[in-house]
Amino acid sequence: MYLLQASVTNHALQTVQKMVKSLYDHLPYLVAGLIVFLCFLIGANIAKRILVKIGERTRLDVTLACLLGRLASAGIVILGILVAAVIIFPTFKPVDLMAGLGLTSVAIGFAFKDILQNFFAGIFILWRKPFRIGDQINANGFEGTVEDLNIRSTHIRTYDGTVVVIPNGALYSRPVQVKTAYEHRRVMVSVGIGYLHSIEEARSRIQKILTENEGVENDPGPWIYVAELAPSSVNFNIYFWTGSDQATVLKVTDQVMTAIKRTLDEGGIDIPYPHQVVLFHDATGTRQDDIQRSAYLASLTGGNGGDGSG
Template sequence: MKSLLLAVLLLWLPGYGMAMQQDDAEAPIKVVNAATDQAIAERLNAIIRAIAGMELVEVSVQAGVLTLSGEVANTQLKSEAVAIASRLEGVVYVQNRLQEQLAVRSRLAPAAEKFSEMLTTTVQMLPLLLVALVALVSFWLLGGWAAKRGAWLRHIGLTELASNLGMRFVRVAISGIGVLIALELLDATALVSAVLGVAGVIGIALGFAFRNIVENYLAGVLLSTRNPFAIGDFIQIDNMSGSVVRLTSRDTVLMTQDGNHLRIPNSQIITSPMTNFSRNPLRRFEFSVGVSVDLDLTTVRQLAIATLQQMTGILTEPRPRVLVQELGDSAVTVRVFAWIDQRETDFLKARSEAIRLVKAAFDNAGIEMPEPIYRIHMADADAGSGKTPAQFVVSAPAGPGEPGSIDPTVDVSTDNSIEQQLNAELSQSDEENLLPAAKESGAGSA
């Protein structure tokens, strides 16, 4: 009996719980101080009348269901109206029946209103704009005036290109101060950071794009400051050589020995080894000559030195020198050195005449200058005959020496043909030249 009652009780309890939950769900919702429909409508109308662009919105509320109808200026106002209506106390549901205004006048009204506000603000700020403009123009004129007073930079030793660069920097700095003052007066200093950021990005991009131009310009500034050469100097850079015509902000112009113009970028001149043959007026030439191994080398040296000492254009101090350079298979090579003054003697002419005179002196003294000798071994075809192979010495016959003597009428003076063409180029061209005026007497060429 007890078991039966326990089973009935277990079956009855779940059903009783479900019945209790159903009764709770169907229980009426009690509302305390709920807002009336009229109060909701009045409150929303008061809100939308204060918002521009919602003047044509109509509001109706029934049983807590709020209906929005009419027109709004744009999609953003349409969403904002629904959001505001949903937040009102007592609203159960919001029906959105709003439409956007498609008339041209309604579309242009907000833009016209904004333009009117901007115009009003501009009129109010007109005095500040005038003051800012005056400050900007004043500092710009002050920068231009300062840029024209660059003589003091030249007095302290800067070149024309470096002075121009410094004056440009001064002008930009003074004008920049004026821009900052104008922006401060207009309360637009926040724009400075944006402008500087954009300028930095643009500067980096332009730096990569015009890297070679900037390198050549800076190299031109360094060259004009250091002055490693002057107009008319004969220089060699790598395997390129010529007389200097001009130095520009981008490249250096040389005139080759053929009379052609050779332009070399300034950055290449800065980073490459350069030889200036004209900076020192004294210059040494040299050449080699081979003599027989049977000769007395002391006699050979004395004869070559005596011959060069009698030649026109050869300096007595530093005196000529003859050194034994190499002992070869068929000849001894001696090296002949002599100095000239490039302001009076041409380098190529003097070297050519020295070679001629030394050869003539050696020929007159019977000093043999042998050609290469070849030794040929002929083997006997009969290997068992016991005969030793015959040996022959075949020597190329030396050409008959023509007697010669020192001719004082031989012209070894400086060759001014390139210098004349260079001066003509300088007088006819209007291209900038950062080098000082050409020298009165040009140095010899290579």
């Protein structure tokens, strides 16, 4: 029993001695690897700061500049880890590691497809800047003001006070209407007048209203076109330019339409509503109203309108 314990102890001591000797032999490689990794770590921090500074000078989006800085820093750190691993463990081959990660990366790509799609779409949106925070847009059936734009999603505050979070993948792959892309926006409204009234007088009165309104732009000026000879009215399409934000559009449109109604009333110009005549008749033609109607039609055509066949 004593000899067995001594043998086990001796074997343990030999194992520890071999480990200490191996560590001592590899100590220079370990120190060199740590120094190299530290250099890469410092380089990654410097590269991140440089990219952020370049983004600020080139007016690149702050979020995108910080993201690019972090990605570059992470890439340099990973490269430093691989280089340090090769120095510390000479038998280590990064190629074998990459081959092992190949199938894993494919599985991860399928599992996180939507997340990666939103991520890359967010990068392209921040880079190309089709719209910015504060713009009013219409996207995916939602209209409002962009409140936040990050790598994963875009937050839109609608005009009724709710927040809609749209994934960047859906936003980048579908049409987006940017209402405030330019300083001014064109507005179209329709007004109808009766057939008995003068088109030129109505046009002149509407033109005066548009010219006197401070919210309506003079360049380009407003246009007033006869758009349709409708069954009950002569319809005008009125185009004018005003500020592009929704509040200005609603305010100026209200002012213009109110003033048009007032000036047409003052000029005695009627804004008619559709008229529809509905006639009821008995198929037998025996009711007094049907008999009178048949006689009236006959007098117009000069024939027999009793049954509509003559």
